[in-house]
Amino acid sequence: MPKLAALFSPERAADVVDADTRRLLEDRFEVVWATAEHTTGPGSAAKPPALDPAAVPQLVAGADVLLTSWGTPHLGKELWSDGNGPKVVAHAAGTVKNLIDPVILDQGVAVFSAGPRIAWSVGEYCLASMLTLARRLPRFDDAIRAGGWKQTEYRGHELAGAKVGIIGASSTARALITLLKPFGCDLVVYDPYLTTERAEQLGVRLADLRETSASTFLTIHVPNVPETKGMISRELIEALPDGAVVINSSRGPAIDQQALLEHALDGRIYAALDVYDPEPPAFDAKTLQTPNLLLTPHIAGDTAEGHLALAGYVLKDALQWLDNGTRGPSFVDAAAWSIAA
Template identity: 65%
Template sequence: MNKLAVAMTPNRADDVISVETRALLEQSFDMCWAGDDLTSSAIAELARGSDVLLTSWGTPQLGKEIWADGNGPKVVAHAAGSVKRLIDPVIFDHGVAVFSGAGRIAWSVGEYCLAALLTLSRKLPRFDAMVKMGGWKQTGFRGNDLAGSKIGLLGASSTARALITLLKPFGCDIVVYDPYLDNGLAAELGVRSVSLAEALSCPFVSVHVPDVPATKGMVTRDLIERIPDGAIVVNSARGPAIDQKALLEHALTGRIYAALDVYDPEPPAFGLDVLEAPNLLLTPHIAADTTECHLALTGYVITDVLKWLEDGTKGRSFVDPAVWSIAA
């Protein structure tokens, strides 16, 4: 029986391992569990001699020395999102297979983006603020339908694809800017591939790019100035992708609406003008933070790990070393 080392605290394990998945783990593996001591040395000792290392948020970066003696785990299963802060890609040279829960997280982020688009298109924060101040129907403004609208997505990542699926009943015209998206794949997704400027010219814009050098500051002040009046911008990806100062300046004039779940830096330090603006929806990097999403993460990766161990199948959570440089 393969040995599995759980490199997360008991509290985190309760957060990302459902009752059903825990039973599957105990049935499928000879298991050893970490305690509250998650130092690098403790994890290295835990990992030694294991076949699979199960990690999550809070697991320290895995040093390449874990694999130096050839006795390191042959699989890392990350019950969380990006593995870029967890592993050194040199471990791929040791034949280590890596799996990530990012695909499951993408669905929850997609739901957040849909909720944000609907919330701001119907101007619910403004109506909420008005009613709390004693106002009623004579507002001078009105919400808009999302159905049939043109939506620009920056990036064709897994979160973008989740949102595309969720938007299908709304009959939207979806365009995507992504230099790696060819016309064939765009057609499969039911979208059109366009330039960055055209994607940002839409009345609805959602950002789904990874945090890589090429995306830092990609939405410049000049591009923000060309976003149409009344447009809605949602950023659930990475704060540095957008000139945040310029975006907030345009939002505070009332010209555009924005839903921000990520910032540059985090946590942000905003004044009351930003915090009280009814055309801004601000959340603390929680787009994927749902009970169901967290509890599903270990099952999502372990199902693929078991198949990999059985016959080498690369499931949906497999991290392809070939796309490491452009991955989130």
């Protein structure tokens, strides 16, 4: 029976491994679970303890598969230096860029990431934010809490039929595209790597950055790489139509945050921010009180159901790869490493 090492704390295991997946693991593998003695400390309810890097060699010894998640330390290439390292790394979390060295992908190690499953949670967040801000719900909520009633100078708008600009055709963008289908929106995408054929399959039209940005709704879905830093510039923000709704659930540095805040504070546009530059943000009282902003603490991909599904999501693909070499949706392609999140 092949051996699998689960390289995360018991608390994280309870967060990302559901009961069915745990049974499947025990049926298919000799499983080595990390215990409290392998972690760096007690942690907290909000942040489970991380795995102690010193415990990794002991847990990994003889393992064919590594199951990882948040709190797993960086896995150095020395784990594969003798040519007999694990054949699979299945990451029950998002990006693997801080987890492994890309060189191991060239050594035949199959790596899987639950990023596409998290993408669905992010897509729901983006849709919820669009609808919330389009209907001006924070403003009306504030009015009720202050003892008011109708706000006759404000009227919400519908998402149906609107132009939605999507920056980056990542997995989160594709999840949102699926969710937007019933609304009959004009979906416009800027992504230099997206082909015309693939755009037609997605049911979107390609445009340049300027046209895509000049949308009633603008949503950002790009990785944190040098090419995306500041790509949504002050100039593009100034060109947004009045009343536009901007959603950033990807990476804070992708947008000129100061320019965005200025236009939200003067009431011209609305924005939902789940990511910031830097994190956590330190906003003044005026910024925190404006109803034109919906501010959340980097939780777009964080749902109870989504987290519990993560280990099962990557394990399914890892088992198919071990059984017949099939590459499922969570397979990490070495060719796409440079543009991955």
